[in-house]
Amino acid sequence: MKVLLTIPHVFAPLKGSLYSSQNELKRGLKTKALHSATVGNIDRHSKRHWIHASLGLGKSIVTRELSTNLGVDIRVEVFTPSKATLASELETNISIHLYEPNCTDYQQIPLIASRHLLEQAPHYDLLGYMEDDILIEDPEFFSKILYFEKCSDGSHVFIPHRCENIPGKGDVILSGDPDGGRPDLFWDTGELINIPWPLGERKFYRATNPHSGCYFLTKTQASKALAYWEAHNWTPDFELSGPLEQAGSGLLLPIFKVMKPIPEHYRFLMVRHQDRLWERHPFESSGGVSSDLISF
Template identity: 30%
Template sequence: MTSAEPAASDVTPAASRPAATRPVLLRVAIPHHYSRGAKATGYGSTRSDQAVHRVLALSRCLGGVLGLARGEVEQMLEVTRPQLLSTGRPSYPATRLAGIQVELHVFVSGDNRLADVLEAFRGRLTLHEVELEDSLHLPRAARDFLLQHEQPADLHCYLEDDLVIHDPLFVDKVSWFLNRTAHQLALMPHRYECTDDPAMPRLYVDGPIAPDFLRRFQTPQPRVATGRFWDGNEVSFDVASNPHSGLFLLSEPQRQRLRGRGVADEGFVGPLETVATYTVLQHMPVVKPSWDCRQFLLVEHAHRSYVAWRDLLLRRGDAAAQGAGERT
């Protein structure tokens, strides 16, 4: 399988690195659905429970995407005598991208949306109104928009509406990986939820899935690729034991490949998982950073639903331990 191992000369001082000629264009499509009359369980996009949590999750999702944008030269406000100054080009952190431009698209159907949140971001995103009988088809509309867009972009991202990107180098890392592997592999981040336990603050929610099911699509394999990122740190990658992350990322060559081959609307768990995962899994192996390198690429699941399983399992464990103690 293709290796991401770079030549030794790839890790060089920032000043000697070849400068990129233009900013990277990141095109993002997010399907958004919220209905106050929806059920209280199931997909996060169809749940009505705790509206404030959905508001926070969507706000953080949109803010995280828009926060990825940056310029090589930016503006600084001098407040003593109000005027705009230039920051100059940064030397930290190490990067080879000449800035990032974000093009954000949100897809909605009918009135099933958090309108106040979308209004707060007006002017910073493009809202697409889609007429659908079934809201579970909204992800397809967002995905197909990315795949069929007439204009190219450097990176295409499909993102569920409760995922938060915190890493300012997220685009840098994905771009580095896809280029180093000649666009033959799909890279997914590790997805986590925040717990209420200071000693174990993160719960990674995409652990291994049933081997018999996964083997229909790919066979897990550790350390299929290694490479030294621009900051000098070595990272290894595994063919994922769970390829789902609630998103996908495609370079322009990968997008063109999928356009030519077509994508399925079903085939992996349910309609949302099919769009987020099988869109790419159908055509190329999905890898994630090895578990000991997991912090290389992360995304937060902000509308928490998996931590309830953690709490339940811990209670079961405590009850089992108590029962064993009573029998001794």
């Protein structure tokens, strides 16, 4: 399986900003996160792996390189301006490629990366757009995406929940839905579908909040999205709240039904967000006071 991941990346500190990409205090965290999103994902999902092997009775143990056909051929392309980047600190890796977006408005970089991804549809089996702090922990993640397409009628795109871990408490799903839903949004239909799985059916719902910081498409789906946006001259009829959201699920909503696992089944399809956004919001009290987890 050939997989392409495109990642927009900007680090440009701005005094007083709440965004991690503009926070000098998060330089170390963002550097580590970018490493996880690039090198980390390659190491987890490529065909190369290692085993400790003895050279024989009474002989030394070596670390031996092996290859598994359960891995994928993965290429990571990072779209990042040379004057506002942490990518220069990445180690050299033949699977990582840096691209200068050649734009003065850094808010256009997510769309540049997402558009480029769709334009590569003929050359890959699976294509993924990700923000620069996403770690895909599930070793069968890409195989699941291909499987889901076979289980649906072609109108659905399946995206993971983006989660962080609260130490001592457990995982938190970052992009949750508002209580009561959003009936003003055309995609908030409440649709629910079941995906067959050997350990029991997994349920997916058409999420009110379609953002997860990433999306993943098969070759067929990416080609369909590319044809739509070329026909519309890359001009949307509506826009989500920010450039990251618009370049992500914003490119999918006019074409597909964006499905997420129901919260109970979040572990079945999830990615790890390399940050501590959970610290921004208070825990819900017994009185029912909660913070808004929606960003669109």
